Amino acid sequence: MSRALLSLGSNLGDRLAFLQSAVDAVRPAVVAVSSVYETKAWGVEDQPDFLNAVVLVDDPARDHWDWLRTGQAAEQAAERVREVRWGPRTLDVDIVTVDGVRSDDPQLLLPHPGTPERASVLIPWLEIEPAAVLPGHGPVADLLAARPASDRDSVRLTSFVLA
Numbered sequence: 517m518s519r520a521l522l523s524l525g526s527n528l529g530d531r532l533a534f535l536q537s538a539v540d541a542v543r544p545a546v547v548a549v550s551s552v553y554e555t556k557a558w559g560v561e562d563q564p565d566f567l568n569a570v571v572l573v574d575d576p577a578r579d580h581w582d583w584l585r586t587g588q589a590a591e592q593a594a595e596r597v598r599e600v601r602w603g604p605r606t607l608d609v610d611i612v613t614v615d616g617v618r619s620d621d622p623q624l625l626l627p628h629p630g631t632p633e634r635a636s637v638l639i640p641w642l643e644i645e646p647a648a649v650l651p652g653h654g655p656v657a658d659l660l661a662a663r664p665a666s667d668r669d670s671v672r673l674t675s676f677v678l679a
């Protein structure tokens with residue numbers, strides 16, 4: 517069993533199409549896909565708004581490294597150019613959690629260390645798993661409640677739909 521939560525982000529080009537391409541890359545394993553949210557950029561703030569979503573996947577045949585490779589292949593297919601840390605990108609696929617796996621390998625940190633601070637991940641995650649728990653950090657609802665209101669307000673539900 518390997519159940520993973522992937523976070524998807526795009527702020528360059530046809531953002532919705534790039535998010536859809538990531539969902540397509542994991543299609544047979546998809547358990548749930550969140551709505552699409554438009555979010556103010558964190559990290560490097562002077563860049564276009566992102567579209568963000570999360571997808572829950574399950575495939576007993578895959579381990580956490582397989583999910584990383586799949587995400588990176590989707591990023592490459594989106595012709596992502598790696599330039600600035602936290603800078604603009606056609607597609608970002610982060611592996612948020614894989615079962616209860618903890619990893620401090622820099623190639624695959626699990627859970628993804630940015631998660632507790634990112635309303636752009638916590639809000640869509642709660643939408644599809646209201647009782648979600650981030651291993652080592654506690655209930656996702658509590659993590660979101662701990663964020664300043666400005667963070668929560670920087671995430672807006674859109675009417676875009678991922679198929």
Ligand SMILES: Nc1ncnc2c1ncn2[C@@H]1O[C@H](COP(=O)(O)OP(=O)(O)OP(=O)(O)O)[C@@H](O)[C@H]1O
Nearest residue numbers: 601602608609610611612622623624625626628630
């Ligand atoms: N949980 C993870 N999910 C995806 N990539 C990870 C994870 N942990 C470590 N990495 C590594 O991070 C690198 C990718 O970094 P990337 O350029 O996407 O960072 P970023 O998206 O700018 O920042 P952040 O990781 O804080 O969202 C890859 O080399 C990958 O191996």
Ligand SMILES: Nc1nc2c(c(=O)[nH]1)N=C(CO)CN2
Nearest residue numbers: 525555556557558559566602
């Ligand atoms: N709102 C938002 N901001 C970001 C995002 C993202 O997905 N959403 N990804 C980044 C690069 O990792 C940098 N900043």
